[in-house]
Amino acid sequence: MTRGHRSARDLAQVGWQSYSRSSMPIGGNGPVVGALAALALACAAPSAHAGFGAPAAVPDPPPVLPLWLGGEAPALRYGRLDRSGCEAELTRRSVPFVAVDQARGVLAPVRLTGPLHGVTFRTGLPRAQRATSPWEIVDCRLALALDDFAMQLALHDVAQVIHFSVYRPPIQSWPAGKLASRHPGALAIDAGSFVKKDGTTLEVERDFHGHIGATTCGAGAGPDTASPQAIELRHIVCDAAASRLFNVMLTPDYNRPHRNHFHLEVTAGVKWFVVH
Numbered sequence: 001m002t003r004g005h006r007s008a009r010d011l012a013q014v015g016w017q018s019y020s021r022s023s024m025p026i027g028g029n030g031p032v033v034g035a036l037a038a039l040a041l042a043c044a045a046p047s048a049h050a051g052f053g054a055p056a057a058v059p060d061p062p063p064v065l066p067l068w069l070g071g072e073a074p075a076l077r078y079g080r081l082d083r084s085g086c087e088a089e090l091t092r093r094s095v096p097f098v099a100v101d102q103a104r105g106v107l108a109p110v111r112l113t114g115p116l117h118g119v120t121f122r123t124g125l126p127r128a129q130r131a132t133s134p135w136e137i138v139d140c141r142l143a144l145a146l147d148d149f150a151m152q153l154a155l156h157d158v159a160q161v162i163h164f165s166v167y168r169p170p171i172q173s174w175p176a177g178k179l180a181s182r183h184p185g186a187l188a189i190d191a192g193s194f195v196k197k198d199g200t201t202l203e204v205e206r207d208f209h210g211h212i213g214a215t216t217c218g219a220g221a222g223p224d225t226a227s228p229q230a231i232e233l234r235h236i237v238c239d240a241a242a243s244r245l246f247n248v249m250l251t252p253d254y255n256r257p258h259r260n261h262f263h264l265e266v267t268a269g270v271k272w273f274v275v276h
């Protein structure tokens, strides 16, 4: 897919204008998102490149691809796809994948078999285990969002995203054929570190420098310690938020279980976004 360039500032402004109109969660929500709903307005992620308190020595971050320019947000469109339509889009994008016959609770299970725009999404498991690990099964709809995300990550010279898990199979008693959400639906990834081409890493636990209750993106938000790594991680999160790639993005600012990863989720059938 070919997309023209637009400056990060332009993108951030588009995001802010639309977010102001549409960030209130609506509809019936699960307990986690329900609890998040009240936070959504305060945590709306408008500006990807303003207000992080970057010291003068830190260079401007690279430009951001205009993944979302004010039409239907990517995450919303992906959430509506069925299996055949989604896999067709993966194929059209030349995303390397194999379909998985069946994974309980998952609409469109696939395994990514190579990098997306040069970025490999993987657990820390050895290669031989990765091929069969449930944690590496990804719903196709999340894979599309990760493909977009990878374009942004490539601009930061990220080569690998090491995650804790994507798919976590539902409980044994889960009814056959019933679709799940979040990790049991393979619709969320817990990304712990970003490995760059030069081997250096951005570790969420070490480098994010947030605190529980802090606003993650937008005016006045930013890392408690504005190290170059912290600022770059913040741009990674907030650019993805401004681009509407995921419905739910949870960081160490949210709660202690998220101290060491970003939870990035496509939530099928909703029209809201939460960033915290």
Ligand SMILES: [Zn+2]
Binding pocket: 183, 188, 189, 190, 262, 263, 264
């Ligand atoms: Zn998660």
